[in-house]
Amino acid sequence: MRCLFLVLLMAAASVGTAAERPNILFFLVDDMGIGDTSVPFFYQDDQPQKIPLNDLYRTPNMAKLAANGRLFTNAYSYSVCSPTRVSLITGQSAPRHRVTTWTHPKESSVDTGLVKTANVKSPPGWRITGVDRSLPLLPRLMKQAGYRTLFAGKAHFGPDDTPSGDPRNLGFDLNIAGFGGGGPGSYWGKYNYSANHRTGAHVWDVPGLEKYHGSDTFLTEAITLEMNQAIEDSVTANEPFFAYMSHYAVHAPWQYPDARFSANYPQLKGQGLAFATLVEGMDQSLGDMLARLDELGVAEDTLVIFFSDNGSAWSTNGPYRDKKGSRYEGGVRVxxxxAWAKPDPQNPLQQRLAIPVNSVEHDIVTCVDMMPTLLKIGGAKLPEDAVIDGHDITPSFTGTPGPHRPQEFLVHFPHRHRNTLFSSYRADAWKIIYSYASQQWELYNLEDDPFERANLAKQRPELALSLAKKLIQRLDSQQAMYPVDVRDAKAVKPNLKTL
Known part of the structure; x- marks a missing residue:
């Protein structure tokens, strides 16, 4: 009898622990810009402004999620994937954690960002090996707080020849299909999610999904099925879950359309059709996961965060200027x-984190803020000596008048991509950009000129100088690695004399 009482007491304690904190579904999309959806994210005078892309793409589940919660119009990630992904789990800025460009899928000896101009070249000391595992990491801290930590999809935290290539070495209990690569070889199960059929190579092979090999199962659906099962297992075990659902979609290759949605786009063909079906397939995954949470009876207890790791790679991140890899807003606006998966004002968890439905937030928030915010929501604690740059933005989630973080965002990209060797700094409505190769400055007022058409560096020299000095100060305070001089390998800071 005494043993039975102890068992019942332990079970009751377990139930109480699970109910004290929400489940968290962090739904991360790859290379998705604000125009790659039917949901308008561009606002003027507090009103949504539809663009043509909003009428092309079909994302009804994103629309439902936004209606159930809060949409952010000034959210930022870095201009390429790995810097954002490392910031998401470290809470540190890219200049500080030094994974300042994307890492190679397999080999940590390959410098993916190497570039050399007539005067400067990329720094040799960036973290080519990926995330520093000695740092306090989000999944590890959530696990210590009692969460079952689940990972599915694109990892890209570091190359496969380092421990950072496997999410399980970073604190995740489970890794579904994640490896060091930044994209899949193929989205089609028929080709085993490999590029071997067209390239003869296996560098981009997605691991761990052999049960779907040779089938017509699209990659997006496969990892959704697997993550839904992992969530069910957590619910059955009465353990709160932190599910990091990191889609490969909508990253290239855009070769094969998802047949489930092709008929919805009779006006498209080729890569355009493939991309549109990737978008809708991603949205279907969101809907399938929300439905499964409801079936399991935990939707009211599950917080959903929908995010992207950089601007669109498919087309200009409309309506903003340029796209992924760019120094302009199109590279970084996401x-x-x-929202709660199923809003219920009577739910105790939702009362503690009351997200206003069908609401909009215009303050600046960034990828660097996600770790401290999720730790706060999950009741996890940072070590006292931890160095982070992000801010807890739960007040922004609940609509508390702000701002709740400095209204600024610093980007440092001393590498090559669509734009090469640049730093940028947004402070409130103003944004300054420096290009190291040309030593040229750009200044934009994003409130009056959100599409960055009018460079005001010459017209507003005093303001430009003030912001340029702040840019350098922020870079120095975060211990940024600057490009180096090709002659003597000394660090090259932005040149204030060219203003």
Whole structure:
């Protein structure tokens, strides 16, 4: 009898622990810009402004999520994937954690960002090996707080020849299909999610999904099925879950359309059709996961955060200038939605984190803020000596008048991509950009000129100088690695004399 009482007491304690904190579904999309959806993210005078892309793409589940929660119009990630992904789990800025460009899928000896101009070249000391595992990491801290930590999809935290290539070495209990690569070889199960059929190579092979090999199962659906099962296992075990659902979609290759959605786009063909079906397939995954949470009876207890790791790679990140890899807003402006999977004002968890439905937030928030915010929500604690740059933005989730973080965002990209060797700094409405190769400055007022058409560096020299000095100060305070002089390998800071 005494043993039975102890068992019942332990079970009751377990139930109480699970109910004290929400489940968290962090739904991360790859290379998705704010125009790659039917949901408008561009606002003027507090009103949504539809662009033509919003009428092309079909994302009804994103629309439902936004109606159930809060949409953010000034959310930022870095201009390429790995810097954002490392910031998401470290809470540190890219200049500080030094994974300042994307890492190679397999080999940590390959410098993916190497570039050399007539005067400067990329720094040799960036973290080519990926995330520093000695740092306090989000999944590890959530696990210590009692969460079952689940990972599915694109990892890209570091190359496969380092421990950072496997999410399980970073604190995740489970890794579904994640490896060091930044994209899949193929989205089609028929080709085993490999590029071997067209390239003869296996560098981009997605691991761990052999049960779907040779089938017509699209990669997006496969990892959704697997993550839904992992969530069910957590619910059955009465353990709160932190599910990091990191889609490979909508990253290239855009070769094969998802047949489930092709008929919805009779006006498209080729890569355009493939991309549109990737978008809708991603949205279907969101809907399938929300439905499964409801079936399991935990939707009211599950917080959903929808985010992207950089601007669109498919087309210009409309309506903003340029796209992924760019120094302009198109490279860094991303969609963010926060909502409970099933709003219920009577739910105690939702009362503690009351997200206003069908609401909009215009303050600046960034990828660097996600770790401290999720730790706060999950009741996890940072070590006292931890160095982070992010801010807890839960007040922004609940609509508390702000701002709740400095209204600024620093980007440092001393590598090559669509744009090469640049730093940028947004402070409130103003944004300054420096290009190291040309030593040229750009200054934009994003409130009056959100599409960055009018460079005001010459017209507003005093303001430009002030912001340029702040840019350098922020870079120095975060211990940024500057490009180096090709002659003597000394660090080359932005040149204030060219203003």
């Amino acid at each position: 969609p963010l939605i926060v």
